Amino acid sequence: MTFFSVSPTHYLILSAVLFTIGAVGVLVRRNAIVLFMCVELMLNAANLALVTFSRINGNLDGQIMAFFVMVVAAAEVVVGLAIIMSIFRSRRSASVDDANLLKY
Amino acid sequence: MSLSPYVPIIGLFAIAAAFALFSVASARIAGPRRYNKAKLDAYECGIEPSPEPVGGGRIPIKFYLTAMLFIVFDIEIIFLFPWAVSFDLLGAFGFVEMVLFIAAVFVAYAYVWRRGGLDWD
Amino acid sequence: MSDFPFLSVLTVAPLVGALVVALLPRSRPDLAKQVAFGWSLLVLAFSVVMWFAFRAGGERFQFRESYAWIPRWGVNFTFAADGIALVMLMLIAILVPVVILASWHETDGPAEATADGGDAPRAAVTVRRSAPVYFALLLVLECTMIGVFAAADVFLFYVFFEVMLVPMYFLIGSFGGQRRQYAAVKFFLYSLVGGLFMLAAVIGLWVVGGHTFDWQKLTEIDMATGTGRWLFLGFFVAFAIKAPFFPFHTWLPDAGGAAPAGAAALLVGVLDKVGTFGILRYCLPLFPEASRWFAPWALALAVIGIIYAALLAVGQNDLKRLVSYTSIAHFGFIGVGIFAFTTQGGTGAVLYMLNHGLATGLLFLVVGMFVARRGSALVSDFGGAGKLVPLLAGVFFFAGLASLAMPGTAPFVSEFLVLVGTFTVNKPVAVIATAGIILAAAYVLWMVQRTTQGTLNPALSDVPAMRQDLSLREKVVVAPLIALILLLGFYPKPVTDVINPAVQATMQDVGKSDPAPTAGNPEAAK
């Protein structure tokens, strides 16, 4: 069935689209958590690309990379949550716009 | 003509989704409607509902801590799964690597434990 | 004889002195002054020995010594002196003790200045600071100045060239008069900008020259015309700022005006000579083609400088600034002498560098004495001062005359040589430059007249210090300078003998020979 036999190019396009959504999201959104999610989206878009290329390549290298990326992303989540949380607790807001003490 | 083994999963998903959506949608149609202001308020055992749930959206820190711990250990599991599946192939090398890995996670675990991160109060 | 490492010893000696002075207790300023003065005299004695060790007709570069520094870049501690450098070294060695002596009370506190009879509120403008620091800075400055003239390695030269800024910056900034911050920063930035242009050129030269900094080797490389011109420009801008030549001169009046008199004497007397010295030592031999190509422009700048600075000097009301402007005009003459590309012009220029150092140094010091007494540098605050301090006024008049190149004083010889040397090759420039002399007469005489002659400014006699004529210390300060100016005015031969071969060699490097009538070598004439 053609529906289920999408070519790798489709995955790559999807990956690029996801990445772009994430990248644009970081630029336009203001809530720290949302920004954070956008970054995660970008990482996962990269994962998708890695796995797709791995598929084209015919070995599992790319999938292994995706594994590492997942770990890194998780560590990033932990660190990010910790920072966001401490900010939230000390000033009751998670909006990046409210973080404006540092200006030149 | 055969289908990919993943298709039935999607099939079951679709049926369940159809059923669930039908249910929630039909409830709007089947049930009666009698407007009552109090009925639409948040339920707090009869007292005046607080304007915002849980102190203005501030969620106890413990939940975040648990979430972070979960992520750490879930990641550990991610690595354990493939290792376990191909355990026999990897042999002693894999075992040593995994001992090191688990030891490293255990270091974090011991730290969290000692610092009271696992206590819920 | 010349195995003795004269130059490195000469360079290091003031630095050691500076360390000693800096470590002296702040509570005993007199000790610091005495040690510094004694040390500078030692340096002077040593350089006199060196002067006599120099064989006037011998090799172009003498006292050559070289030690590896950064082998990977081909950087060496190479010192060598030709006649030009030797003369400048002597100038430094003479001026520094004089300046130290002249600055004897420079660091005294405001209270003492008042006790001396100074105008208390005005004297307090300068915040007096520790004597050890001031004199240590002077000695550090001496070290770096000697280093600049003694270096025969481009990298080493650059290092001294830049480091020289630091003590001078603090001398102006910490010990200067009004607007000293502005002046210090302006001085530093101008010099640094010039230095960075030079840095780019130095690096370029290093790359073009195959990773060497040795002056001798660098003169022998072939480089593309365009490259040479760009590199020349890099060096030239740095030197033109330092000298200062016309469009880059604006820092000098500020710095000269704000610096303490002693520092100003050194600044104008020696520091700025680095610019002209650099042109002679680096621009011309390293980039002969570019030098010839740029010569008309340089001449134009020099001539404009002469006239423009002279005109501005006429209008100045501040004595120190006025003297600074006269210096700019004089640097124009030096520039003309250099870019005339004749032996006479060159010799004149070098001699001018020496004489100008003496004459303007004297002028600055005398002005400093006036300022110290009056507490103001404004011409309008004086008037008829000669009636109160005749001897000082007399010295002032003499210094003025020397500055305008009165025959019989040393600058006359050099100015004459420059004009003659120029006239043989470029009459219009010589003619315009000569006009500068007339202007010089105007501003000098007018300045002298407004300050010392005429009716006595009544305010002047209210200042007790204005009644004190030259003290013994001040006499000792001015005496050697006056003596030298007169001596060289009548008998410049020992100096010209030293300078001439070096200048000739430089002109050969540029590829220009003297025209027939003056040089007396007909085959070179066209």
Add this chain to the structure above:
Amino acid sequence: MNVIYLAQDPTLADFGRDPWWLVLIKVVVAFVFAVLATLLGVWFERRVVGFMQVRPGPNQVGPFGLLQTLADGLKMAFKEDILPKAADKVVYFFAPTISVICAVTALSVVPFGPMVSIFGHWTPLQVTDVSVAVLVLLACSSMGIYGIVLGGWASGSTYPLLGGLRSTAQMISYEVAMGLSIVAVFMTAGTMSTSGIVAAQGHGTRLTVFGTELPAPGWYAILLLPSFIIFFIATVGETNRAPFDLPEAESELVAGFMTEYSSLKFALFMLSEYVSMVTMSAVTTTLFLGGWRAPWPITLWSGANSGWWPMLWFFGKVLILVFVFVWLRGTLPRLRYDQFMRFGWKVLLPINLVWILALSGIRVTSGWERTDRLIAIGVPVAVLLLFVLFWPSRKPEQVRTLQERVDERPAGSFPLPPMDLQVPPSPRTRRVVAEREPANVGVGSDGSDEKEV
């Protein structure tokens, strides 16, 4: 299609060959199974609990009250569907469906039986199987959390939010234990496909312990007993069943995340709970109880593991597990939340990790020389013992002297008792201290000081 099918055990290659109509049948059957199991499960629970509490339970609607659940369901369909004012409309609407969908989808990779012939097609009694089937299961159970936490959050009310949060914290805590206990299964089975795991439990491996060769039983429940126990406990935690039903603790949170739900949406949450109970039972059966394979005495009959019979064994096992669920509910009191979390993180998790290491160590060293093995096993065990022995215990709360407590009082507290007077500090002091503290939910800004040793 000329492969000769002799084996009863389906392999991965046997999946993905079914014609579309067969797939459809299987899918529909699985779905019907889920719904029926719920209907019966609720009834079953009520009857069993009733039996345990010496009361009849539902017995009016239909034979033995069998249709009671259906009647309840119909009743709910005709209740008013309330949409609270403060709710986030869209999320509130979709949250219950997420729970149900995830719970049902998990059934798609559960093997019900061996290869059978359906309308001439030789096909496994399983909707489908993939090489990462267990991951599909885990994914479904994790995704189900979204339904609960979103439902709780979208209600716009305090109790549901707390219920949802609790539920999330609890589920992810036990998810860890669950995932770790499956590792042992993977290690032993060498595959992640459910059918493969069932197949691996079919032939008992021979285990060599200190030189003696023992015929090991095939079921992982026996072979990997610690994993099985932990897995089952985690299962109970995952499904929010008693004694771990804290998200819907009536006494504390009214009905937890479901407080604001009514009508069929409420019914869907109920449905999802029972479906997951059944699904989890089925998964437990698959992973640890040999799946559709017959238990020991029946295996004496050679036809026990072929044809349609295994489905019976499978349902039997599931039923037993569901009974255990109900049994637990009927007997055990609800845990306190902190006890519950501590149990998950401080007991299940370390035991699991150590067990995995021990198991893998045994497996790795199984081919080694005896002395090497003893060293390889003995040293870590010794280290572990030392570690456990010297694990520093919490310092006892030090009894503070009166002077210290007096010093601790904020300045200006009055009256200050004289030093020699042995009077306990007035309760007002404590109250004042408490008032001056910011109202911090969660970590006590004060208490944490002493906690960090």
Add this chain to the structure above:
Amino acid sequence: MSQLKLPSIDYVALAPILILLGTACAGVLIEAFVPRRARQVVQLVVGLVALVAAMVMVVRNANLRLLTAGSAVAVDGPALFLQGSILVLAAVALLLIGERSVERGGAFVAQAALPVESEADRRQAVKEGGATEIYPLTMFAVAGMMLFVAANDLLTMFVALEVFSLPLYLLCALARRRRLLSQEAAIKYFLLGAYASAFFLFGVALIYGFTVGAKPGAGGVEFGTIHAAVADSSASPVLLYAGLAMLSIGLLFKANAAPFHVWTPDVYQGAPTPITGFMAACTKVAAFGGLLRVLYVAFAGAAWNFRPVLGVIAILTMLVGAVLAVTQTDIKRLLAYSSVANAGYLLVGVLAMTKDGLSSTMFYLVAYGFTVLAAFAVVTLVRDADGEATHLSRWAGLGRRSPLFAGLFTFILLAFAGIPLTSGFTSKFAVFGAALDGGQTWLVIAGVLTSMILAFPYLRVVVIMWLSEPGESTPRVTMPGGLTAAALMIGVLATLVLGVAPAPLLDLANGAAEFVR
């Protein structure tokens, strides 16, 4: 299936990294089990010992040139040189981090999540010791940096990037004073850092696709593979350029290059000053170490294509750093912009794409690291009742109040300005010379021009310190504790020595300037 082919691992070659990672884990255990009072000392000693031990291993390995761990890690000259630099600089930074006598409890807060201005917060600000978790975090960061400069494939590089970034994000949030500022810095750093690393990762994916496209079946992210693929003309250049561009974004972010520098001033200002020093010195080494390896080893074949682009970025970086530094009124922000400008100079060295470029960039990194650490050491000392007085107006007349420290800081500023006889001059000379040798005249000219602009802010600080009268609000300089004094002295001495006698280090850098591919 047979036994898998397992990678051989040269543990001796990896020893420095492993030592640090082990120490970091040990540090976490120390946090867990050592009594609170003893932690500070124990952690500090353990950290320093580990750094020294790792340094010993680096020196022992000095002659190794090999790829190990399945060619994921390259232990070659640049790697060892940069690892050594990171270790030395980190040791100096650790001295600053470990300082506890300047302020009670040091520069770090005990509990970052307490609500600001609450009673508990005030109490901890006054009397509680700082968090000692900073030591293991620092160790993790250092280990990550060491791996980063030695990584021989993009994946290892990515992991190392995160290993050293994540602790830094956290460290930034732990300032004792001005905690809101500190946390804001952390969140900005974190979000932008994560954003940049996402770009890096997508770049990795694209480069992987590129190598796959060049030679299907033999694709990979190892630098050797990429090098071969770049040389292969049949591969799709689109993926190459897109991938390289994204990789560069990630790397240039860490390197503070414009326009990816926007976080720098905020983070430098907000972070606890010892951490700022650590970032300015060590992160820079790591970032440029990684950039050098990526550009020199993997993409050297595409140099003609990326050089102009990176050249423009270098010029932009220098310009932005220099121009914006002029307008700053806070000393930490000023140093931040100076750091940006220095990144530009470093890029000039990198873009030489020659052996000299490599060695001079490495030399620059070391020289700059020492100087900047000394600078921040002084910043930690200029304090008033509210902690560090970083606003420039507060520094007025500091030379009068404490001539020694003002003098040292002046020396440091002169080094930044590139006055000869300081390391600032020699290092600038080195990179400019290399770039000119490599034919990048335009970059050198831009570098020289921006140096002129950049001299102004430094000079302004000197003017403020020496030529202004001390005002009422001029803070006193706290007498440093032994650790800060040591760090300051090391920094200043290194600045002087590398300015006066740079030859040994230059020779060392040059001897090390050969990558293994």
